[in-house]
Structures are given as C-alpha cells and as structure tokens.
Amino acid sequence: MTDFTELFAREFSVWHMVVRGTVVYWFLLLVFRFVLRRDVGSMGVADLLFVVLVADAASNAMQGEYKSISDGLVLLTTLIAWNFGLDWLSYRFAWFAKFLEPQPEVLVRHGRVNRKAMKREMITMEELEGKLREGGVESLSQVRIARLESDGKLSVFTVDGRKPGDDVQESGPPGR
Known part of the structure; x- marks a missing residue:
C-alpha cells in the first residue's frame, strides 16, 4: 500500500x-x-x-x-x-x-456580400445562404446587415427592421 x-x-x-x-x-x-x-x-x-x-x-x-x-x-x-x-x-x-477576441465581421451590407470578409473567414456562399435561411431570410436583398460575431454566430438584421426568426402575426381575429 x-x-x-x-x-x-x-x-x-x-x-x-x-x-x-x-x-x-x-x-x-x-x-x-x-x-x-x-x-x-x-x-x-x-x-x-x-x-x-x-x-x-x-x-x-x-x-x-x-x-x-x-x-x-x-x-x-x-x-x-x-x-x-x-x-x-x-x-x-x-x-x-x-x-x-476577434471583432465582428460584416459579411453582408444592404444585400451586398463582402467577398473579402467571406474569403478571410473561409465561409462559402452556400454556408452563408444556409445560415440566412435558418433565420428565415429568403434572399440577400432582405438583409440590411449580417455580421459574423466573435463567438462564430451570425447576427442578421433585415431591411424591414425585423430580426430573422421573429414571428409575423396577422392582424384581425382568427377565423375571419
């Protein structure tokens, strides 16, 4: 022992x-x-x-x-x-x-892709478009700004001021 x-x-x-x-x-x-x-x-x-x-x-x-x-x-x-x-x-x-910690990187501004930032971060168009779709954004033209944050997440704000994923509720009572 x-x-x-x-x-x-x-x-x-x-x-x-x-x-x-x-x-x-x-x-x-x-x-x-x-x-x-x-x-x-x-x-x-x-x-x-x-x-x-x-x-x-x-x-x-x-x-x-x-x-x-x-x-x-x-x-x-x-x-x-x-x-x-x-x-x-x-x-x-x-x-x-x-x-x-790296600074947030703008990937899309007013629907236009920042190709230099995409290349620097090694993000493909398919990956970016997939992340946008996951957030409920159908096309780049809807994006006011999309940033790659220091933690690797994508922050997206749309032209209409909504954050992707916000539920849009129709006005008026249901059933009419």
Whole structure:
C-alpha cells in the first residue's frame, strides 16, 4: 500500500509546473485565436481553452500521471491564474479584449456580400445562404446587415427592421 504522504509529495518543482502550464496555455490560446478563429461556438476562446486544459490537468492529477496530487494542484492553480488574469485584463483594457477576441465581421451590407470578409473567414456562399435561411431570410436583398460575431454566430438584421426568426402575426381575429 502506498504511503499517504507520497500522494502529496511533489515530484516536480513548482516553477517547473508553472512554466509548463503557462507555455501550453499561451500556445493553445494563440492557436485558437489566430488559426481557429471562428470554430469555437458560443464560448469565448479563452473559456474553451481553460475548460480543456483544466480537464486535462485534473485528469492527470486524479489518474496518477503525476506522482502527486500537489503537482496537479500547482498546474491547475497556474491555469486558473492565467484565466482570471486574462479576464481581468480584458475587462480593464479594451485593446487587450480586442487581442483575445476577434471583432465582428460584416459579411453582408444592404444585400451586398463582402467577398473579402467571406474569403478571410473561409465561409462559402452556400454556408452563408444556409445560415440566412435558418433565420428565415429568403434572399440577400432582405438583409440590411449580417455580421459574423466573435463567438462564430451570425447576427442578421433585415431591411424591414425585423430580426430573422421573429414571428409575423396577422392582424384581425382568427377565423375571419
């Protein structure tokens, strides 16, 4: 049977774990931010990265890939500190928030497609038209503005001022 104290003894130095966690966090953050910009979904890039890294670090700590719980706790603390720090910096400094999250990109304005933005975001006409149809927009001529948001969703406003998906109710009592 393993000695209870071995569970909490550190195999690696604290700085070793902090540097390892920091390097992995920043590498993945930059990859997600600049290479996989819009493929994240509704969570922010830093949030998704944090969840993935914490899950992996916690798994290693619990399954014994580290020789001690303390090594896992040091790595988890490092990841938590970076996540909190980046959230705080984004809140305090607009330029930092712009660095972490891409700005919304206008794909359609007054029915005209912004081909440069479509190419930059690697979105095909078929994908754009499919997303517009999902929102109840039948043709590009109905679109006042359509933006690709930083979370990967498409915001659409129509010429008549309705947001796609709003139900149009007919006036007058039913049955007449």
